[in-house]
Amino acid sequence: MASKTPVGFIGLGNMGNPMAKNLMKHGYPLIIYDVFPDACKEFQDAGEQVVSCPADVAEKADRIITMLPTSINAIEAYSGANGILKKVKKGSLLIDSSTIDPAVSKELAKEVEKMGAVFMDAPVSGGVGAARSRNLTFMVGGVEDEFAAAQELLGCMGSNVVYCGAVGTGQAAKICNNMLLAISMIGTAEAMNLGIRLGLDPKLLAKILNMSSGRCWSSDTYNPVPGVMDGVPSANNYQGGFGATLMAKDLGLAQDSATNTKSPILLGSLAHQIYRMMCAKGYSKKDFSSVFQFLREEETF
Amino acid sequence: MASKTPVGFIGLGNMGNPMAKNLMKHGYPLIIYDVFPDACKEFQDAGEQVVSCPADVAEKADRIITMLPTSINAIEAYSGANGILKKVKKGSLLIDSSTIDPAVSKELAKEVEKMGAVFMDAPVSGGVGAARSRNLTFMVGGVEDEFAAAQELLGCMGSNVVYCGAVGTGQAAKICNNMLLAISMIGTAEAMNLGIRLGLDPKLLAKILNMSSGRCWSSDTYNPVPGVMDGVPSANNYQGGFGATLMAKDLGLAQDSATNTKSPILLGSLAHQIYRMMCAKGYSKKDFSSVFQFLREEETF
Amino acid sequence: MASKTPVGFIGLGNMGNPMAKNLMKHGYPLIIYDVFPDACKEFQDAGEQVVSCPADVAEKADRIITMLPTSINAIEAYSGANGILKKVKKGSLLIDSSTIDPAVSKELAKEVEKMGAVFMDAPVSGGVGAARSRNLTFMVGGVEDEFAAAQELLGCMGSNVVYCGAVGTGQAAKICNNMLLAISMIGTAEAMNLGIRLGLDPKLLAKILNMSSGRCWSSDTYNPVPGVMDGVPSANNYQGGFGATLMAKDLGLAQDSATNTKSPILLGSLAHQIYRMMCAKGYSKKDFSSVFQFLREEETF
Amino acid sequence: MASKTPVGFIGLGNMGNPMAKNLMKHGYPLIIYDVFPDACKEFQDAGEQVVSCPADVAEKADRIITMLPTSINAIEAYSGANGILKKVKKGSLLIDSSTIDPAVSKELAKEVEKMGAVFMDAPVSGGVGAARSRNLTFMVGGVEDEFAAAQELLGCMGSNVVYCGAVGTGQAAKICNNMLLAISMIGTAEAMNLGIRLGLDPKLLAKILNMSSGRCWSSDTYNPVPGVMDGVPSANNYQGGFGATLMAKDLGLAQDSATNTKSPILLGSLAHQIYRMMCAKGYSKKDFSSVFQFLREEETF
Structure with a gap:
């Protein structure tokens, strides 16, 4: 287990918190960021690494999960002044589990692709209870070849991971x-x-x-x-x-x-x-x- | 079988026709009426008795099924100048399988009750195919004590007869x-x-x-x-x-x-x-x- | 003024009360009925004649205004056991100012016509204030030849009397x-x-x-x-x-x-x-x- | 008349075309741009200056009207790679007559303000006919002190120029x-x-x-x-x-x-x-x- 590479996690709110914990339970070291520092404390105490912006997450992890409340938050996390795209590494896998406008997902995917990385939208069905009990359903949109890689991570957080088609179809x-x-x-x-x-x-x-x-x-x-x-x-x-x-x-x-x-x-x-x-x-x-x-x-x- | 008492049937349209035939198959002699004489011909040829108005049906049968397209037709059949109520016998069981306004069903039930008879609303779910194959569902409203009597007849025409409560609740x-x-x-x-x-x-x-x-x-x-x-x-x-x-x-x-x-x-x-x-x-x-x-x-x- | 023939008025509620008073001001003796006897008291005290059912209004007046809250009340006043139609005189003019279903107006008109009398629907626009100040608008449906006769009465209660066409078009x-x-x-x-x-x-x-x-x-x-x-x-x-x-x-x-x-x-x-x-x-x-x-x-x- | 300073005009479609012509009639030299070069030809033939991107319009004119079909087109014209903001001069007055989301107008205004220029939204009411006959109504949002300057130009294209409040209120x-x-x-x-x-x-x-x-x-x-x-x-x-x-x-x-x-x-x-x-x-x-x-x-x- 100790040999697993770290996974970035951005957005540790009501849903992100239990989701990230399930990744930890599966042995993934985490690189953590949230706009509210308090949301990170619990993870820091547990020994996970907390950084100060999404760009820093991207610098340290080549697989990142984002779980944010609105389209605007997602755009900020990816394309903002200190966003993921500022330091994303080629070949990285970026999975957005936020529920946002599919047109925004497509837009983000284009920008990510320009940087040589991969973007998938993977919104969840199921609430906080399902997040805790690892019973979420993920609806995943993106290039089919990358679905297996996404499934490896998402399967740690949910019981059902469904491939829906091109980017945006998960949303x-x-x-x-x-x-x-x-x-x-x-x-x-x-x-x-x-x-x-x-x-x-x-x-x-x-x-x-x-x-x-x-x-x-x-x-x-x-x-x-x-x-x-x-x-x-x-x-x-x-x-x-x-x-x-x-x-x-x-x-x-x-x-x-x-x-x-x-x-x-x-x-x-x-x-x-x-x-x-x-x-x-x-x-x-x-x-x-x-x-x-x-x-x-x-x-x- | 021959000893069964006749059942009245008013309204031999797309739905009424196969429903009435299923009653025949169960051995019930029929007393038939429809505003369109052509609709009765097939039954006459099969030896059933055709009469010239709803009142005459009520004279000859103390159990009557009505299957009509609208509230207005139902009101006419029961309360019209030559309607059932003109000659209904005390203790008769009148079952209306038309789909009509439940307020009209309640109104008709009151009038029927005044004559010492019983009214139940029993609209059907399922179309012509279900009527032919005896697969209709009947939703029945009326006095619960009379439900068994209604069920005896309705069970010949449908596979599911559900008691819903007071008059009007079937509708x-x-x-x-x-x-x-x-x-x-x-x-x-x-x-x-x-x-x-x-x-x-x-x-x-x-x-x-x-x-x-x-x-x-x-x-x-x-x-x-x-x-x-x-x-x-x-x-x-x-x-x-x-x-x-x-x-x-x-x-x-x-x-x-x-x-x-x-x-x-x-x-x-x-x-x-x-x-x-x-x-x-x-x-x-x-x-x-x-x-x-x-x-x-x-x-x- | 004293020579004017009496006008019947049925329904002395919030609207009917000031409307009837405006007829009185124009010198029309009234024959009054309301299901709530209290509603008639004021008129009785003023010397108008109060009777005990709509039929009695029809016996004593050949022009009648009805002003009732619902279709059901109007049907009762015209076609009920003691309704207008029981004693209406040939050639009477019956004006219904209730706001009801135009289909009911047409139905009432047919029954009135069978008795050799005339029915018009004349619902009002404007509230209690307009009724008091004689500023109502009447929208009138019925045979055009009778419009002038209706206008004579309605003009005492409103400032605007509009002919709309056949029976029901007022509604x-x-x-x-x-x-x-x-x-x-x-x-x-x-x-x-x-x-x-x-x-x-x-x-x-x-x-x-x-x-x-x-x-x-x-x-x-x-x-x-x-x-x-x-x-x-x-x-x-x-x-x-x-x-x-x-x-x-x-x-x-x-x-x-x-x-x-x-x-x-x-x-x-x-x-x-x-x-x-x-x-x-x-x-x-x-x-x-x-x-x-x-x-x-x-x-x- | 010859002494008037040039006005930029971006978007010469069905509406922009007659609007720009009315500015010409009032003696304003124009600096023209449209994504479809054909739309500019008529103005070029009339001696107006056609440039190859919104940035170039901003370089040559310090008052600009934009008239574009959608929010996306407006964002492109202002914030795009060759947009107005790339070369806008301090103190410029930018008036957007497109009908777009007021949230986008506010966003554009912020960016314009950062460059030391002024943005107003001024969508029109009235169609092509009103544009031709100078009968448009402009509803204007922006800093009130600049309204008079906007009115000078808009009054050449419409008969009615209404100040509505802060940026976005025109929309x-x-x-x-x-x-x-x-x-x-x-x-x-x-x-x-x-x-x-x-x-x-x-x-x-x-x-x-x-x-x-x-x-x-x-x-x-x-x-x-x-x-x-x-x-x-x-x-x-x-x-x-x-x-x-x-x-x-x-x-x-x-x-x-x-x-x-x-x-x-x-x-x-x-x-x-x-x-x-x-x-x-x-x-x-x-x-x-x-x-x-x-x-x-x-x-x-």
Whole structure:
């Protein structure tokens, strides 16, 4: 194990922290950077090397994982004044696990390629819990020949590593899945709410939907109506899970991609606006299934 | 078999015809009525009794199935000048398998009850093929004590008979399922179309969605993108299946029910309008999964 | 004046009360009925004749105004067990000023015609204030030959009486106007809110819109942003004006009419759902321009 | 006149061409650049100086107008390898009349400011006809002290020059106006179409709306229904005017701005999607009022 070469890791937030730890568990020495020094402390204490900018990570490691919150952060980490590209070595493998606009991924890939290195986008599906338990799914876009190399690292952090195609398709797959998820979830909430008002028992309605053509992950695995299922956020006042504000962010990316490609997304756009409104009305930190609660409030006179 | 008492059947259209035949196969003599005399001919030739109005059906049979296209037709058949209620016998069991507004079902149930008879709503899920092969699902609303009696007849025409609760809840269950189905289908079409434009292979994208949280019946069982699955309408130029015009009708009922109960259905309303537009643009008779085709037409300059 | 023949008036609510008083001021003796006896007291004290059901109104007056809250109330008043049609005299003129589904107006007109009488729909635009000050606008549908007779009465209660065409077109005109009004108001609120967040001064933005192609009644006469105009509900915490719940009702009628005629109303449907949600979130009694307030709440983290 | 100092002009397309000519008419010598050399020929023939990149324009002129189709083109013209910023002189006044994302305008302004020059955004309202006849409206954002200098040039090309506030507010004003315009136009089309299907005469309905609260520029100045008004695109098969594809572009900018500022735009988003769909169905080059035609196609069975 000791002979493994170091891996760079940039972005040690809620998700990056447990992901980096899983790399450590697999014996990879880490070269660490985060804009917030506090985020690095734990790793420094564990003996990993902390540096002061992304360029320095690139100087010391030829395989780097980045895990950042927005497109702007990713652009800064790669192309900024002290970014990776300032000191990246030829032949390096740069894997971006941030969820960002696929058009930005493509742009970064071009710049990386100019430096003789390789860029792959590999956004994750699954939250903090899945990151801890090494149950993330990675959706990977990039040159197919390099996929095996990426898989070696990503497989230490997730149980599922899927090759999606050219650079940007990892992001595309994630965005499309989450847009459909948001639509199905709101649809499930609307259908359950309407059914309840029409006199149906929620558990029975869920059972009927789940054996019929309305069946979806939001109805059969993550039902948004309290009392229908155990062990899901709706059973726990919508605590935990995937926050409405994160869903709003992903829908914003879907909207951007759709605008860029001139793809009509009528329900996707409206879903985006609904999560936008929920964030404005106090639901930001609640699980995204709380759209049921948002819709069900009774009309009062 | 010969000792079975006759069953009335009103409405021998595309669905009613094979349903009635399945009752015949189970040995029930039929008392038949349809506003179009031609629809009765086949049954007359087979020796069943044809009468000239719903009232006459009610005179001769104390168990009646009605299968009609709209709320207005159902009201006419029950409460019209020559309707069932004019001659219904006390203790009769009247089962309406039409898909109509649950508020109308409740209204009819009240009138039937006044005459000392029993009304149940039992709309079906499944199309003409399922009607022929006795594979319909019936969603039944009404007094629970009478469910066994209804099940005896409905079980001859379908493989699945589900008790949903008080009168109107059969309609409610069907409407809610179909609204969620429409939303999921449009969402699947939007997500698949966006993904394809972002460079993803359709089969691969479908596979990723189906192992992720975007999974739904429309993505894993009835995928709307040609080439992704065999044996579904999208593999056959959207022939057969469940026509866009029928989906538009069911969404109209969902909208009515939502307006009556003041339930917000943001995506449901928009789905209704999308199917409305599709009907105006030549998709009426195509399967409802043709929304993918409707959305994917390329922008031309 | 004393020689004027009596006019029947059914429905003495918030709107009917001042309308009936304006008829009295013009010297018309009234025959009064309301389901709530208290609503009639004031008129009884003033010497008008109060009767106990709509049929009795029809027995004593051959010109009747009805002003009722919903389609169901109107059907009851005309076709109910003690309804107008039970005792209506041949040649009577029945004017319904309720805002209801135009399909119901047409249905009532048919039944009235069978009795040899005349029915016109004449919904009003303008609220309680306009009713008091005789500033209502009446939109009238019915046989053109009878318009002059209707105008004689309606002109006592409003400043503007517009002939719209066949029976039901009065309702149609009102519904279409209010749907466009709702859409423009929400659009104005969205545009003002977006502009403010982008750094524009609200007054300046309103001025620019009003001299450009975005100009509409909601931006130039009834601006929803506090501080932009005086003397409008937005200047008074959205008190008074036209309540969100009334707008939701009219949009429900627009939706019903659109579904019946298979007319696509994408923005109209969504506007309906937005007012539905506002009613569920405490805005029922606020003026409908409070949609600005509903939208502008800031996202909090 | 001969003593006037030269003005740079970058982007001589459909709009830039007549705008530049109006500057010439006012006696300003021009320094010209366009990525398409053909676009410059006419000006070269007229004796104006054509150079080979934006940087060269900046070298020879200290007042520059840019008129480009997209944000990307504007970024290239200012910050590209041969962009204005490479050779801009201190104290120069750079006015961008492109319609682009206000966030990009702000970004460009920052870079320009670093070079000691001044940037203003000044998008136009009005089409090619207004550009020719010097009837454009300019909405100007930037430091107020420089507004007079901008006005001197812009007043040669338009009849109306409005100061909107800090950099980016010119774009913001335009985007908000056009979003409200799109919403009102679709709303007018929906209301007129619904009214016609309910039996109203289109001219009469327009008249009623225009004297009521539904009144808007789209109903009273630019009515989308053929036969209602003369001299508008709807009277000429939707030729001329403001193309659906341009409206889709502006709504894309509104969507981007709303996403960035987390402003809910429910109707604005849906309007964007509707124009997106129209572009996909053959309406790209038709005037944006053709949404009436898009909606009114009859359902066929």
